[in-house]
Amino acid sequence: MTSTSATSAAGATEVPDFPPPRSAECPFAPSPGMRALSGYGPLTRVRSWGDSTPWAVTGHAEQKALLSDARLSVEFSRPGFPSPVDPSHAHAGGTDLSFVGMDDPEHTRLRRMVSGAFTVKRVEAMRPRVQEMADDFVDAMLQGPAPADLVQSLALPIPSLVISEMLGVPYEDHEFFQTNSKAIVSAVATPQERGTAHSNLAAYLDELVGRKLVEPGDDLLSGFCARIEGGELTRREAAAMGVLLLLGGHETTANMISLGTLLLLQHPEQLALIRDTDDPAVVRDAVEELLRFLSIVHLGRRRTALEDIEIAGRTIRAGDGVILLGELANRDPSVFPDPDRLDITRDARHHQAFGAGSHHCVGQPLARMELQVVYPTLFRRIPTLRTVDGVDSIPFKYDAVIYGLHALPVAW
Template identity: 90%
Template sequence: MTSTPSTSEASSLDIPGFPPPRSSECPFAPSPGMRALSGYGPLTQVRSWGDSTPWAVTGHAEQKALLSDARLSVEFSRPGFPSPVDPAHAHAGSADLSFVGMDDPEHARLRRMVSGAFTIKRVEAMRPRVQKMADDFIDAMLDGPEPADLVRDLALPLPSLVISEMLGVPYEDHEFFQTNSKSIVSATASPQERGTAHTNLATYLDELVGRKRTEPGDDLLSGLCTQIENGELTRRQAAAMGVLLLLGGHETTANMISLGTLLLLQHPEQLAVIRDTDDPAVVRDAVEELLRYLSIVHLGRRRTALEDIEIAGRTIRAGEGVILLGELANRDPAVFPDPDRLDITRDARHHQAFGAGSHHCVGQPLARMELQVIYPTLFRRIPTLRTVDGLDTVPFKYDAVIYGLHALPVTW
């Protein structure tokens, strides 16, 4: 086993900093600084927030193994957890992170209460409704002023409406939760600003859960109220789940819609394949490749080691932080030949865009279905779609932990 320095020893060495800034020269790919981490091997220590030295995992196989390893904890309050937020402010304004910030068995218990709503069978039953939403938003965009903003007019409202209907959240409140979610995922917002935004959403969802307990509907939040009545869930926990699903249900998908659209506009020959095919399998493969290629989670999936873990010739000591970098795992040439080439015909199903193990994204079937609907629909409905200005004028979200676009001016 290769000897590795302890965290205290590593602090005196010249080790790479994290996170490296994204580069406007490669807006769809990891920055040169991020790519350089792979040159240290599949596992290396980095200097990060608060001068800590967590492990950065860049290899696909190592990441998959560690994401399924119960010896790693997702609880961000543990000492050594790699976080840009000062531990003193870790809970600022927020009740909790629901099950996404819990280890098993509590994580599994709470997750089961909502996972049934996101099965492939349930999600596929929603496809006609999502198709209708997509067509309606595109109709409105075509009837509106030109140029349009694809983010404002389509990428944000579509997944917002979908998750609102699933949860039973009034869609007329979408600007409120979009504004607050933007603060929560901002890399430049202060802990106080993020805490206030989380409190706003938690309070809103708590009040909505209260109404659902007396006036239930056929929606996910009403189903959680049944768990409250059975004593399996508190009202606060139900509200926290609502915040998590509301955030996860629109923020990531919205960014994938806009960023994927812009990327395909740069590759018209591959866009044409998606636009012209009648084969759902072709669209499914294209979506998987876009998820692999774009990898929109910026700061990795973060963990703390509960025990010593030996992997890839290294030893992660108990109490050390771990950052699993999906954008590098998804460009591992051992798994994806010629990984920097966009190829919508490749088999990209082994990507890590949704994580792996027990904490993989619960809403991934929904996200996949929405993307499978929106890309071909958009390009068929507007075959002459194009950006207003050059790529260098597009406002990318360099300031957010979920990568995407602030706006995408388009015309046709």
């Protein structure tokens, strides 16, 4: 896309169009058009839908500060919110994703009801079970036909099974919830298609909540039911949180597994460090670097300013939209030297792949643990793993807001 000549409130003479097109020439990195935004400084106006000109935040320090600033709202219904889809269709079909789209105090009230299940201690207690899953799916892949699609054989099933067991969702329904989740995060689906997919999941979770109100189990949905009976939560709120956790619990991690595997296969010397180590710290550092380098949440975290905010010599006015671009913050050279180089030995813990502030991803301990299990298991169990085709032939998810791979044909 080209930039539009204009004069912004910040005094710039050029307002670049957003989002810039993705590029198949750099499938593991932000496109040249996206990277060019950093050249305007840590904050710049961009032209989005119609005449809207929200702020794009590219600097790491500025993003960290703004993500923790209560003067920014996540509620998409506010005037000025920089919708990732055409605002005239933004609410078609309903897209209630629970506390993700709420400000305090409602955000904190609902988030506290799930955060206990995702503490580091709770997640670490699940590691043996996740290891068992990883070994089982690798066994099945090895015993099946080769080549195999790593996405369908491993990357998608493991996090889907993990979050199903946590929530109390029958795993045999995985094709249903995976298909509908895919439509919700699609950048090319129509508003009606996204709305229908969300309604399908909401009805499904509501039905599950109804069953667990009668026959509770030892799972998160049953815990929500106890809160419904105690008057702390409505059935609709419980179903909405179920949709959020089911969607977020498998879609993002699945994409990180497949995309990270492909990236490491392009860097065999770094893959070998993961495969051959007995040191969990090496694997932990590798996962953090992969999270930084790939930054799979594309098109930014979006906010609306409730008050004027002074930052980096600019003034974000009340009512202005703000788009925080994690993929650029995670390649800020002032924080990550030589940021375009994959280096799994670097200290990348300051990345913002999971956001920051009160709205940081509640499931990040779980995602980290799953990745720490899956990568070394895969490479140790299948040391001759290779892609069947070149990178140019692999279908990347240029059509989704959560980046990844549609398929990854592999052999061994």
